[in-house]
Amino acid sequence: xxxxxxxxxxxxGEDSISxxxxxxxxxxxxEWSSVNIxxxxxxxxxxxxxxxxxxxxxxxxxxxxxxxxxxxxxSVEGHFSAPFGGISVDFLNMGKIVAFHPEDMDVVVQxxxxxxxxNENIKDSGLFFPVDPGPTAKIGGMIATNCSGTNAVRYxxxxxxxxxxxxxxxDGRVIKTRQRPRKSSAGYxxxxxxxxxEGTLGFTGVAVTTFPTMRDAANAATQIIRQxxxxxxxxxxxxxxxxxxxxxxxxxxxxxxxxxxxxxFSGTKAGVQDNIYGVREIVCQNGGSDFEVEQDKSKQxxxxxxRKEALWSMLCMRESGHEVWSTDVAVPMSRLPDLVEISxxxxxxxxxxxxxxxxxxxxxxxxxxxxDGAKERDKVAKCVHDMVHRAIEMEGTxxxxxxxxxxxxxxxxxxxxxxxxxxxxxxKLSLDPKWLMNPGKVFDV
Amino acid sequence: xxxxxxxxxxxxGEDSISxxxxxxxxxxxxEWSSVNIxxxxxxxxxxxxxxxxxxxxxxxxxxxxxxxxxxxxxSVEGHFSAPFGGISVDFLNMGKIVAFHPEDMDVVVQxxxxxxxxNENIKDSGLFFPVDPGPTAKIGGMIATNCSGTNAVRYxxxxxxxxxxxxxxxDGRVIKTRQRPRKSSAGYxxxxxxxxxEGTLGFTGVAVTTFPTMRDAANAATQIIRQxxxxxxxxxxxxxxxxxxxxxxxxxxxxxxxxxxxxxFSGTKAGVQDNIYGVREIVCQNGGSDFEVEQDKSKQxxxxxxRKEALWSMLCMRESGHEVWSTDVAVPMSRLPDLVEISxxxxxxxxxxxxxxxxxxxxxxxxxxxxDGAKERDKVAKCVHDMVHRAIEMEGTxxxxxxxxxxxxxxxxxxxxxxxxxxxxxxKLSLDPKWLMNPGKVFDV
Numbered sequence: 001x002x003x004x005x006x007x008x009x010x011x012x013g014e015d016s017i018s019x020x021x022x023x024x025x026x027x028x029x030x031e032w033s034s035v036n037i038x039x040x041x042x043x044x045x046x047x048x049x050x051x052x053x054x055x056x057x058x059x060x061x062x063x064x065x066x067x068x069x070x071x072x073x074x075s076v077e078g079h080f081s082a083p084f085g086g087i088s089v090d091f092l093n094m095g096k097i098v099a100f101h102p103e104d105m106d107v108v109v110q111x112x113x114x115x116x117x118x119n120e121n122i123k124d125s126g127l128f129f130p131v132d133p134g135p136t137a138k139i140g141g142m143i144a145t146n147c148s149g150t151n152a153v154r155y156x157x158x159x160x161x162x163x164x165x166x167x168x169x170x171d172g173r174v175i176k177t178r179q180r181p182r183k184s185s186a187g188y189x190x191x192x193x194x195x196x197x198e199g200t201l202g203f204t205g206v207a208v209t210t211f212p213t214m215r216d217a218a219n220a221a222t223q224i225i226r227q228x229x230x231x232x233x234x235x236x237x238x239x240x241x242x243x244x245x246x247x248x249x250x251x252x253x254x255x256x257x258x259x260x261x262x263x264x265f266s267g268t269k270a271g272v273q274d275n276i277y278g279v280r281e282i283v284c285q286n287g288g289s290d291f292e293v294e295q296d297k298s299k300q301x302x303x304x305x306x307r308k309e310a311l312w313s314m315l316c317m318r319e320s321g322h323e324v325w326s327t328d329v330a331v332p333m334s335r336l337p338d339l340v341e342i343s344x345x346x347x348x349x350x351x352x353x354x355x356x357x358x359x360x361x362x363x364x365x366x367x368x369x370x371x372d373g374a375k376e377r378d379k380v381a382k383c384v385h386d387m388v389h390r391a392i393e394m395e396g397t398x399x400x401x402x403x404x405x406x407x408x409x410x411x412x413x414x415x416x417x418x419x420x421x422x423x424x425x426x427x428k429l430s431l432d433p434k435w436l437m438n439p440g441k442v443f444d445v
Numbered sequence: 446x447x448x449x450x451x452x453x454x455x456x457x458g459e460d461s462i463s464x465x466x467x468x469x470x471x472x473x474x475x476e477w478s479s480v481n482i483x484x485x486x487x488x489x490x491x492x493x494x495x496x497x498x499x500x501x502x503x504x505x506x507x508x509x510x511x512x513x514x515x516x517x518x519x520s521v522e523g524h525f526s527a528p529f530g531g532i533s534v535d536f537l538n539m540g541k542i543v544a545f546h547p548e549d550m551d552v553v554v555q556x557x558x559x560x561x562x563x564n565e566n567i568k569d570s571g572l573f574f575p576v577d578p579g580p581t582a583k584i585g586g587m588i589a590t591n592c593s594g595t596n597a598v599r600y601x602x603x604x605x606x607x608x609x610x611x612x613x614x615x616d617g618r619v620i621k622t623r624q625r626p627r628k629s630s631a632g633y634x635x636x637x638x639x640x641x642x643e644g645t646l647g648f649t650g651v652a653v654t655t656f657p658t659m660r661d662a663a664n665a666a667t668q669i670i671r672q673x674x675x676x677x678x679x680x681x682x683x684x685x686x687x688x689x690x691x692x693x694x695x696x697x698x699x700x701x702x703x704x705x706x707x708x709x710f711s712g713t714k715a716g717v718q719d720n721i722y723g724v725r726e727i728v729c730q731n732g733g734s735d736f737e738v739e740q741d742k743s744k745q746x747x748x749x750x751x752r753k754e755a756l757w758s759m760l761c762m763r764e765s766g767h768e769v770w771s772t773d774v775a776v777p778m779s780r781l782p783d784l785v786e787i788s789x790x791x792x793x794x795x796x797x798x799x800x801x802x803x804x805x806x807x808x809x810x811x812x813x814x815x816x817d818g819a820k821e822r823d824k825v826a827k828c829v830h831d832m833v834h835r836a837i838e839m840e841g842t843x844x845x846x847x848x849x850x851x852x853x854x855x856x857x858x859x860x861x862x863x864x865x866x867x868x869x870x871x872x873k874l875s876l877d878p879k880w881l882m883n884p885g886k887v888f889d890v
Contacts, residue, residue, distance in 0.1 A: 103779035105671065126673075160605065175864035180777040180840040188869040188887075190861075226550065228571075230675075230712070267675070268723075271716030278713075332625040334548035395625040419620035423876060424633040430875035431868060442633075 004063040004087070005043050011055050017045045017087075027070055027088040033078050034325050034384070034407040041068060041082040048093045050166055050174060056089060058172030066439050067170075071111050071140035074133075076326050077405030079145065083440040091140050097121055106163055106180060111140025130155035133401070134311070145403035150233040150264075150307070153225070153361030157401070165190070170432035205265030205272045206300040209283050209291040210258040214238055214344055214356070217259040218337040220286035221360040225333060229278045232264035234361040235307050238344065241314065241355035242306070248316050250309035252302065256290065261360070262307045310357055314368050317353075323373040327384045327407075329391035330364035330400030339394060340365060343387045350383050352376070364400035389414070404442045412443060449508040449532070450488050456500045462490045462532075472515055472533040473526055479770050479829070479852040480523040486513060486533040493538045495611055495619060501534060503617030511884045512615075516556050516585035519578075521771045522850030524590065528885035536585050542566055551608055551625060556585025575600035578846070579756070590848035595678040595709070595752070598670070598806030602846070615877035650710030650717045651745040654728050654736040655703040659683055659789055659801070662704040663782040665731035666805040670778060674723045677709035679806040680752050683789065686759065686800035687751070693761050695754035697747065701735065706805070707752045755802055759813050762798075768818040772829045772852075774836035775809035775845030784839060785810060788832045795828050797821070809845035834859070849887045857888060 008017050018024075019042065028040035047053045060067050066086025073080060082088060095112035102125040109118065115137060118129050132149035133142060141147075143165070148157040155161075164178035167190075177190040211217040214236070221234050236259065237245075243257045263279060265272045272295075280291050294303045311326075318324060331339050340356060347354045347367070358365025367387065371380045388398045388411050398404070398411035413421050421443050428435075435445050453462050463469075464487065473485035492498045505512050511531025518525060527533060540557035547570040554563065560582060563574050577594035578587060586592075588610070593602040600606075609623035656662040659681070666679050681704065682690075688702045708724060710717045717740075725736050739748045756771075763769060776784050785801060792799045792812070803810025812832065816825045833843045833856050843849070843856035858866050866888050873880075880890050 101777070101779070103667075103671065104777040106777065156601075156605070160601070169864075169868070173864055175868055176862055177865055178861060179837065179842060188872060190865060190868060222548075226548065267712075268716055268719035270719050271713055274713035274715050332546065332549040332551065334546065392624065397624060416623060417621055419614075419618055420622055423614070423620055426875040427633060427872055430871040 001042055001063065001065060001085075004059050004065045007059045008045055008056055008087075011059070012045070012047065012052050016047070016052070017043050019043045024088075027068075027073075027080065027090060028082050030073065030075075030078075030080070032074065032076050032324065032326065033081070033405075034076055034327060035078040035081070035405070037078070037081050037083055037406070039082055039085060041088040042085050044070075044088045044090050046090050046093050050168065053089065053094075053168045054172045054174050056087070056172075057168050057170060060087060060436060061171045061434065064434055064436065066436050068438050069111075069140065069144065071144075072114065072136050072138035073141075074136045075141060075145060075403065075405060077399070077402055077407035079141070079403060079405040079438075079441060081406060083406065086436075086439075091138075095138075100125070101180075102127060104180065109139050111143075112138050114138050115142065129161070131158050131161055145401070147403075148359065148362070148364075148401045150235055150359055152359060152364075152401075153234060154230065154232050154266075170434065170437045204267070204269065205263075205276055205293065205295055206303045207263040207265070207276060207279065207291065207293045208260060208303055208306075209263075209288045210256050210260050211286065211288050212258070214259045214340045215337045216287045217261050218340050218358075218360060220283050220288055221261060222333045222336055222363075223282045223286070224279055225361050227278065227282065229275050230267070231275065231279065231361065232266040233262070233359075234264075235262045236260070236340070236356070236358040236360040236365065237262065237307065237310055238340075238356040240353075241310055241357055244317055244355060245306050245309060245313045248309070248313040250313045250316075251305040255306055260306075261288070262304065264304070310355075311368065314355055314370070318370050319372075321372075323371055323377075325369045325371065325380050325384060326366060326402075327387070328364060328366045328400050328402045329388055329396060329398060330362060331391050331394045331396030333363045335394040335396065336360065336363050336365070339387075339391060339396075342390060343367065346383055346386060350379055352380060352383055354383075359400075362400065363396070385411075406441060409441070409443060446487055446508065446510060446530075449504050449510045452504045453490055453501055453532075456504070457490070457492065457497050461492070461497070462488050464488045469533075472513075472518075472535060475518065475520075475523075475525070477519065477521050477769065477771065478523050478526070479521055479772060480526070480850075482523070482526050482528055482851070484527055484530060486527040487530045489515075489533045489535050491535050491538050495613065498534065498539075498613045499617045499619050501532070501617075502613050502615060505532060505881060506616045506879065509879055509881065511881050513883050514556075514585065514589065516589075517559065517581045517583035518586075519581045520586060520590060520848065520850060522844070522847050522852035524586070524848060524850040524883075524886060526851055528851065531881075531884075536583070540583075545570070546625075547572060549625065554584050556588075557583050559583050560587065574606070576603050576606055590846070592848075593804065593807070593809075593846045595680055595804055597804060597809075597846075598679060599675065599677050599711075615879065615882045649712070649714065650708075650721055650738065650740055651748045652708040652710070652721060652724065652736065652738045653705060653748055653751075654708075654733045655701050655705050656731065656733050657703070658732075659704045659785045660782045661732045662706050663785050663805060665728050665733055666706060667778045667781055667808075668727045668731070669724055670806050672723065672727065674720050675712070676720065676724065676806065677711040678707070678804075679709075680707045681705070681785070681801070681803040681805040681810065682707065682752065682755055683785075683801040685798075686755055686802055689762055689800060690751050690754060690758045693754070693758040695758045695761075696750040700751055705751075706733070707749065709749070755800075756813065759800055759815070763815050764817075766817075768816055768822075770814045770816065770825050770829060771811060771847075772832070773809060773811045773845050773847045774833055774841055774843060775807060776836050776839045776841030778808045780839040780841065781805060781808050781810070784832075784836060784841075787835060788812065791828055791831060795824055797825060797828055799828075804845075807845065808841070851886060854886075854888060 023044045024040040070090040091112040094110035098108040100107045130151045133147045354369035468489045469485040515535040536557040539555035543553040545552045575596045578592045799814035
């Protein structure tokens with residue numbers, strides 16, 4: 001291990017690697033994570049180029065040192081923790097937009113570019129990058145978890161936005177998965193394989209409406225999707241979440257403490273009006289009321305602000321010393337009303353303080369629970385795990401967008417079966433026979 | 446080999462496998478294919494269930510007999526030919542729609558269901574399956590080649606429409622890649638890996654317009670895409686193709702012998718009108734004329750008929766004993782005008798009779814060349830190969846939708862590099878160590 005660090009310093013420079021305790025903690029522990037472990041990485045490397053990443057991999061491969069990639073550090077399932085020690089590879093110094101081809105509608109970026117920064121940089125071209133996870137997320141980690149966000153219902157998830165990848169393999173070999181065509185049938189889909197192997201919107205309409213129950217709101221959302229109305233986003237927030245937003249006074253207005261759907265619409269003026277009309281009809285049929293539409297840009301921002309401030313408001317409610325557990329599941333759309341209803345009852349019966357928020361057009365939703373780690377951790381774990389099992393039993397997935405990491409390893413086999421996990425394991429072994437790349441995540445050896 | 450056939454007969458029944466010469470030829474040779482070989486499969490098996498497919502795989506694995514999957518038989522790069530003999534596995538008897546879940550907008554099908562039959566079956570639900578390759582294609586082969594068609598510009602390619610796959614591995618193990626959520630971040634994307642591992646539309650507007658040159662037409666198409674007008678399809682047909690359609694009197698009307706763009710629009714009435722207005726502006730700026738729009742359903746069919754009859758008209762022109770070579774490439778969109786112009790000149794200079802047709806919104810296009818195999822094969826091969834090299838040099842792909850098969854094996858390494866091919870090879874070896882599944886395709890051992 002020490003020799004590996006020395007060699008990296010020798011090849012990449014003295015400052016290329018840190019063993020500073022603060023750095024190690026920052027790269028091995030996260031207060032956002034559902035799971036944290038005692039062990040920390042032994043060092044943190046800061047490569048400046050693909051060649052430097054390859055050099056780190058060659059050295060680590062020779063000395064059998066585990067490597068753990070790190071970009072935005074915002075993942076919630078322990079993706080960047082270091083259960084086997086090793087070197088955390090932080091892409092901090094690889095945050096450049098390398099080339100922008102507006103005429104081809106593609107862009108070449110390094111892993112540490114943030115999606116928000118990318119959008120800021122390309123906005124004058126009239127183009128935008130649609131994948132919208134938490135604001136601190138960076139492209140590298142977004143690819144690693146096949147992340148998504150509110151826009152996925154219209155624009156798809158991260159895997160749909162990767163044209164090619166430059167990948168450094170476990171032994172330092174560098175490959176490029178494809179060239180730059182928008183579609184290809186040439187060879188195995190290595191983009192799709194590496195993406196998820198562990199992402200704004202100019203819009204012209206926003207609407208908000210409330211419902212008596214979460215089931216009514218979920219029913220309305222699934223019917224809208226089923227009818228094929230091309231909405232830009234449809235997000236569900238429960239009464240707890242709306243109450244928290246009021247309490248934190250995050251938005252400059254008072255919201256009803258009721259299950260609420262937030263919609264975005266985009267397209268031509270006439271198209272947006274047609275779509276809003278269609279949505280309003282379905283909302284009314286499902287008991288929705290107070291349907292509020294805004295087509296003025298600045299007023300739209302106020303209307304959407306509750307959705308935008310939801311997570312932050314929730315986190316502001318956290319008492320000192322208390323913890324947060326944020327989780328996600330996804331189910332076939334018809335099962336969503338059942339799942340949100342049961343999961344909400346479960347939270348209430350356990351006496352836990354948690355809110356629900358969902359990208360409901362994808363059948364995907366989140367629970368965020370605030371709790372006293374010393375007293376309530378077991379109860380919260382049971383609540384989350386029960387919801388995951390329920391989602392899997394409904395033919396869903398233990399994670400729609402956060403990934404497996406450490407936190408959901410126990411569920412993957414139940415979800416996809418022992419056979420599929422053994423295929424994933426065989427693929428990993430074929431590309432990383434020494435089991436050095438982010439070991440201990442997704443599945444065990 | 447004989448023992449393997451006997452065992453399959455013993456387990457699956459006498460009629461489950463054929464060694465009839467006509468069957469062997471039908472499953473090993475195709476007049477549509479760019480490449481044919483001397484060798485045929487030794488037998489053709491007709492499984493009726495996943496269990497029977499698994500039994501065949503177990504037996505073939507034990508006796509080291511190659512297996513070649515066969516569904517619609519419409520691929521053009523030799524995907525189902527048998528360079529190492531072995532057993533062709535024809536899914537003829539596995540053509541059932543197993544379960545349709547309109548409320549989840551998903552359907553469970555066996556591999557031999559045709560996409561047209563599927564659409565016929567589900568049309569009353571108001572849903573449709575958007576991937577539209579040749580009419581004889583079946584879902585199994587469509588997945589194997591990650592196929593697409595005219596709707597891909599709006600709806601994406603086959604990989605975007607696969608929720609899960611039941612896969613029989615080389616040794617007979619059966620895995621299911623996922624459950625039924627619409628999105629997932631759980632584990633490796635095995636859907637994406639198996640899709641392309643070499644395995645309709647209600648619309649409310651159609652428009653047609655002609656251009657002086659292919660470059661003008663391609664320029665207009667790329668600008669429309671770049672501006673984000675949500676067209677349902679945009680297809681380019683060259684002057685040769687339009688002339689052939691006239692000569693074959695395939696459509697009941699006379700078309701100008703000029704490069705032509707065909708458009709489909711879908712959405713609400715007002716939205717479609719806005720989109721047509723936007724397209725017409727760009728068309729005019731690029732020298733287009735005779736812009737014709739049809740919103741009446743039956744008249745739309747007449748207007749779209751030229752696109753629909755293009756390939757069949759071309760094939761009707763074929764003289765007895767002559768051959769057809771159909772190929773496809775895709776490039777970053779900005780390079781499409783260059784590529785179509787150069788490729789057209791090349792056809793003309795070589796004195797070859799070929800037409801051009803493209804899913805131009807994806808940067809993807811086809812050449813179909815009719816030729817005298819005895820005299821012109823070398824010239825045609827050079828013309829096709831030059832176009833492929835040109836596409837790769839423009840950072841494109843040797844195939845946008847047909848796949849590699851036998852016909853394009855020589856180009857994959859130039860396109861993605863030796864490193865990526867070695868990763869694909871490592872993955873194949875990890876799942877098929879005896880190299881029995883469709884050996885000789887995509888890349889060599």
